[in-house]
Amino acid sequence: MSSRKRWGAGLAGIVVAGAVAVGVAVAPTAAAAPPLPPVSPEALVASVITAKPGPMNGTVTVDNELGLPALPNAPQLGNGTQTARVWSGGDGKGRVALPSSDGERTLVSDGTTRWSYDSADRTVTKAPANAGGPPSRPDVPGGVDPRTDPAGAATSMIADLRKTSTVTVDGTEEVAGRAAYQLVLTPLPTERTLLREVRVSVDAEKRLPLQLTVLATGSAQPALTIGFSDITFGPQDPSLFTFTPPPGTTVKDAPAPDGRGGPPTGAQAPKTVGDGWDRVVVAQKPATPPNQPGQPGRPAGAPDLSSLGTPVSGPWGQGRLITTTVATAIITNDGRIAAGAVPEQVLTEALGR
Amino acid sequence: MSTTVATRGRAATRTAAPLGRLLAAELRWVLRRPRTLVVFGLLALVPIAIAIGIATTGGPSAGRGPGLVAQVAGNGFVLPVVALGLSLTLLLPLAVASAGADAIAGEAATGTLRGLLIAPVGRLRLVVMKAAGVVTVAVLAVLVVAVVGMIAGTVVVGGAQGTLVTLSGTTLGVGEAIGRIALVAAWTVGQLLAIGAVALAISTLTEHPLVVLACVLGGLIVFGVLSAIPSLEWLQPLLLTTGFTAGTDVLRDPLPLDGLVSSTVRALVYVVLGLGVTLWRMRRRDA
Numbered sequence: 001m002s003s004r005k006r007w008g009a010g011l012a013g014i015v016v017a018g019a020v021a022v023g024v025a026v027a028p029t030a031a032a033a034p035p036l037p038p039v040s041p042e043a044l045v046a047s048v049i050t051a052k053p054g055p056m057n058g059t060v061t062v063d064n065e066l067g068l069p070a071l072p073n074a075p076q077l078g079n080g081t082q083t084a085r086v087w088s089g090g091d092g093k094g095r096v097a098l099p100s101s102d103g104e105r106t107l108v109s110d111g112t113t114r115w116s117y118d119s120a121d122r123t124v125t126k127a128p129a130n131a132g133g134p135p136s137r138p139d140v141p142g143g144v145d146p147r148t149d150p151a152g153a154a155t156s157m158i159a160d161l162r163k164t165s166t167v168t169v170d171g172t173e174e175v176a177g178r179a180a181y182q183l184v185l186t187p188l189p190t191e192r193t194l195l196r197e198v199r200v201s202v203d204a205e206k207r208l209p210l211q212l213t214v215l216a217t218g219s220a221q222p223a224l225t226i227g228f229s230d231i232t233f234g235p236q237d238p239s240l241f242t243f244t245p246p247p248g249t250t251v252k253d254a255p256a257p258d259g260r261g262g263p264p265t266g267a268q269a270p271k272t273v274g275d276g277w278d279r280v281v282v283a284q285k286p287a288t289p290p291n292q293p294g295q296p297g298r299p300a301g302a303p304d305l306s307s308l309g310t311p312v313s314g315p316w317g318q319g320r321l322i323t324t325t326v327a328t329a330i331i332t333n334d335g336r337i338a339a340g341a342v343p344e345q346v347l348t349e350a351l352g353r
Numbered sequence: 354m355s356t357t358v359a360t361r362g363r364a365a366t367r368t369a370a371p372l373g374r375l376l377a378a379e380l381r382w383v384l385r386r387p388r389t390l391v392v393f394g395l396l397a398l399v400p401i402a403i404a405i406g407i408a409t410t411g412g413p414s415a416g417r418g419p420g421l422v423a424q425v426a427g428n429g430f431v432l433p434v435v436a437l438g439l440s441l442t443l444l445l446p447l448a449v450a451s452a453g454a455d456a457i458a459g460e461a462a463t464g465t466l467r468g469l470l471i472a473p474v475g476r477l478r479l480v481v482m483k484a485a486g487v488v489t490v491a492v493l494a495v496l497v498v499a500v501v502g503m504i505a506g507t508v509v510v511g512g513a514q515g516t517l518v519t520l521s522g523t524t525l526g527v528g529e530a531i532g533r534i535a536l537v538a539a540w541t542v543g544q545l546l547a548i549g550a551v552a553l554a555i556s557t558l559t560e561h562p563l564v565v566l567a568c569v570l571g572g573l574i575v576f577g578v579l580s581a582i583p584s585l586e587w588l589q590p591l592l593l594t595t596g597f598t599a600g601t602d603v604l605r606d607p608l609p610l611d612g613l614v615s616s617t618v619r620a621l622v623y624v625v626l627g628l629g630v631t632l633w634r635m636r637r638r639d640a
Contacts, residue, residue, distance in 0.1 A: 085609065097521055097605065101598055102421045104520040104605055117522030119424065124522065240607070246518040248427045 034179035036172045036204050044169055044181055044202055046154035051207035055090040058176065058231030059083055065223050067324040083229070092129070093241035108243040115243040116254075124245045127254035164191055164276030175201045175210040176228040193217075193277035194326055195341050206233060216325040223325045273350040280340035280350035285331075312344070316351035375474070375482045383452060383486040384493075392448040393497050399444065400436035400502035404509035407432075421601065429510035430517035430530040431604060433502030437541050438600050440498050445491075446573055447566075449545045452490035453552025454565035456483040457635075461560040476635045480553075484628065487553060491545040499538045503531075519606040533603040540600060540613050547593055547620035548573075550627025557634035593623055 039047075062082045087095040091111070098105040103119040109129055116125040161167050170184040180201040187193050194216055201211040211227025245251045270283035309322035312330065319332035321344060329339035330347045338347045383389060407425050421438065425431045437445075460466035469479060517530035525533065548569060555565045576594040579585050589595045596616020602609050 099520075099605060099609075102601065103424075106521045115522075119520040119522070122518075237607075243522065244524070246522055246524045247514045247516070248518065249522070 033172050034174055034204075036179055036181065039169055039181060041167045041169050041183060042151070042155050042158050044183055044207075045158060046151045047207040048202055048209060049150040049154060053088075053090065053203075053206040053208040054233060055088060055236045056208075056231060056233045057085075057087040057236055058228045059085055061225070061227065061229040063222070063225040065219075065221060066326055067223075087236050087240045089236055089238070089241050095240050106243075108241065110241050110243060113243075114254075115245075117243070117245075117249075122246075122249045124243075124249050124251040125254050126251060161185065164188055170199075172204070173201060175203075176231045178210065178231065179204045180210050187277040191277040192343065192346050193341050194328070194343060195277060201227065214326060219325060273353055274340075274346070278340065278342045278346050280338055280342060280347055282336060282338045282350055285335040285337060314348045314351070316348065371474075372478060372481070375478065376485050379482045379486045380489055383455070383490060386455065388451060389448070389490060392444075392451065393494060396440060396444055396448065396494055396497045397501045399440050400432055400498060400505045401509075403436055403439075404429075404432060404505035408509050421604075424520070424604070425506070425510060427511065428518050429506030430503075430525075430534065432506030432510060433499045433534050434537050434600065434604055436498050436502040437495065437537055438597075441541055441544060441597055441600065443570065443573070445494055445498070445541065445545055446548045446569060448494040449487060449491050449549040450552045450566050450569035451562075452487045453549050453556050453569070454562035456486055456553060457556040457631075458559050458565050459556075459562040462562060470638060476638075477632065480628070480632055480635050484550075484553060484631075487549040488546065491542050491549055495538050495541050495545065499534060503534065517604075520601075520604045521606040523606040525606065533608075536613075537600050537603045540603075540617060543617045543620045544593070544597065547623035547627070550624040550631070552627075554627040554630035554634070557631050557638065590619075593619060596620070 060083065062084075064082070065079055067079065083099070085097040085099070092109065093111050094107075094109050096107040098107075105119070106115075106117040108115040108117075112129055114127045114129050116127075117123075118125075158167055165188060166184075166186040168184050168186075170182045173180055173182055180203050183200040183202060185198040185200075187195060195214065196217045197213075197215040199211075199213040199215070200209050201213075202208070203210050210231065211225065213222045213227075214224040216223040270281050273280045273282060309320035309329075309331070312319060312321040316336075317332050317334060319330050319336075322329045322331070323344070327339060327341045328344050328347055329337065330344070330351065331337050332351065336351065338351050340347065340350070403422060403425060407422070421431075421435050425435055457466065460469065474482075515527055516524040517533065518524055551572070552565055552569045555568045556562070559565065573594060576592045580589055580592055580595055596612065596619055599612035599616045602612050
């Protein structure tokens, strides 16, 4: 009997050890708040603007609970978790690998050329990297160039945000094994928005944003988390930042960018209604090409939105309402699109203007 | 069979180091079974079938379309990796599970287990001997797929100028390509050992080898169903099949090791659990 008990205990021990081992092998470890010297939001943002994190590599995980409708030709936008492996040379060179279960997309920037390789159809697309560093950002509030006056830019940026939000550095946390400050933006109570909080974790040492978390009202779980799940700073193998098209692949040049970042041809410039968290973008859909009278006009490859959402009507006409946890959009039957991180009523008002 | 029992009997009367002879007898016994050889033959057909399919339908559409099999076109070194990945879903587990089923339940069904238990061979030694038979089948099965895959990939499909084109668009030389194939083969053996250990454990609980086969293959299918249910996502880290896709990682460059390591750790846990149950049952078994 005692031998049987001993063996029973042994078996239980094996089972417990196995369960613990599986748990340790896969479960993320709970992060404790590391002690860090206090910092003001202005100083934190200024240090992020001036930061030179240098070469690093890591894994970026996107945890998407936005509740976007599943689009037939863009399934990657649906809820779920995605990972990307990134390498950065710290000097404009970089490599990104987007693995899927049976393939991979690879993006390599070697300083002069940006290469894109898709294993599914074995095609290489190459485009010249834009020379002269990143383009200046004219939309920085206050008109202060962050490259020449980072502290001033940070102060004016925070001051602008404070008109509509509470900006705080809310303690510290550990992200990807590194101590990080948490910059928290909370909308003021007067803001009519679906968002509850936006958190940016900034690495305490390198001042690199490590994680972005978006929390929506009415849910304890983040609607969107983008961030490093592991990161290592240090010199990288230079061969990572070169790309030679492998044998048996087709190489093509990327189409020349026309009006990069601008609206598609045929569309009017979108206008914004309101500011701060309840900003609504109202845009006009591109006109229907005359040779396709039955089809709603959409650029090739863009998802077909005509069958999504629920039908709604209002003083502005009739259309379809698409709701997600963080944003709402109305597509009217006369081709207007209104979208924002706001409830439906705010969109209705914006369309009525 | 009688010669085997006689061999074991002679070996057991010795007091020193009969383990080598025990193992040799067990391996002869396992590898002489026609069903083992038939499964090896079936496994060899997997890469050959893929190679012929690619060679006859490949050409202008080479590399088009989804799926890993399309990656084989014009890229022969991928063939063993793809063949191992495809066989790991059912055919390789079948080979290991049938070896585990025959090892104990099969001997119990034919009545030869009694002789083994009566013989003055330690129970631990008996389990080691039986486990060695299962390990041998797992290693040989993987080797058959990998080696036939490499030959078929080189001869029928042909390499991309003697290199392996990874999913990341880089090219690996012959040496590194063979290293990657060896890595995925070793990893596959690790996953199969987990299945073999569970098969041995079930084998000690029944006298019908078919029950073992049904439990192991049925269990793999149930695991596959469970992992497809979104609300049971929390269960995924516990399922052995969750890590089965990690073999594809050897085709990426730079090689990501976390998937391979975590699935190997998971397999080790299954090995420990399976061998623990096997030992626990065999220590107390009297017939």
